[in-house]
Structures are given as structure tokens and as C-alpha cells.
Amino acid sequence: MTDPKESKKPRPSSRINNYARFTGIGFQMVAIIGIGAYGGVKLDERYPNEYSLWTIICSLAAIGIAMYFVIKQVTNFSNRNND
Numbered sequence: 001m002t003d004p005k006e007s008k009k010p011r012p013s014s015r016i017n018n019y020a021r022f023t024g025i026g027f028q029m030v031a032i033i034g035i036g037a038y039g040g041v042k043l044d045e046r047y048p049n050e051y052s053l054w055t056i057i058c059s060l061a062a063i064g065i066a067m068y069f070v071i072k073q074v075t076n077f078s079n080r081n082n083d
Contacts, residue, residue: 025073029066036062 040058047054 021077025070029070032066032069033059033062036065 036058037055040052040055043054043058044052
């Protein structure tokens with residue numbers, strides 16, 4: 001009979017896939033925040049104001065969206081591993 005603990009042991013290639021997946025999530029987060037900040041700068045150029053309000057609003061909204069995607073992907077990953 002096989003030991004149940006041995007079957008739960010992650011393989012080295014599985015670890016590399018996990019690192020690649022989470023690195024991809026980081027790049028996705030940087031891209032979302034960058035696009036949000038760029039959009040805010042463009043809105044501030046079009047509708048100038050004293051405090052660069054559009055850049056601040058768009059950047060914070062992009063951070064919120066990026067965090068939502070990160071949390072969603074990590075919970076999906078952990079639920080898949082628990083099954």
C-alpha cells in the first residue's frame with residue numbers, strides 16, 4: 001500500500017509552475033496599476049486641476065481592481081489544491 005502522505009507531496013515541476021503562476025499575477029497587477037495611472041494622467045491633461053485628482057482616483061481604483069484579481073486568483077488556486 002502507498003502512504004497517503006507521499007501522494008500529497010508536491011513535485012518539483014509543480015513548484016516551478018506555482019512560482020510562474022504567482023509571478024504572472026504580479027506582472028498582471030503591475031500592468032493594471034500602470035494602465036490606471038496612465039489613464040489618470042491623460043485625464044488630467046485633458047481636464048487640468050490643481051491636485052492631479054484624476055491620476056489619484058484612477059490609480060487608487062486600479063489598485064483596488066488589481067487586488068480584487070489577485071485575491072480571486074489566489075482563492076481559486078487554493079480551492080483547486082484543496083480538492
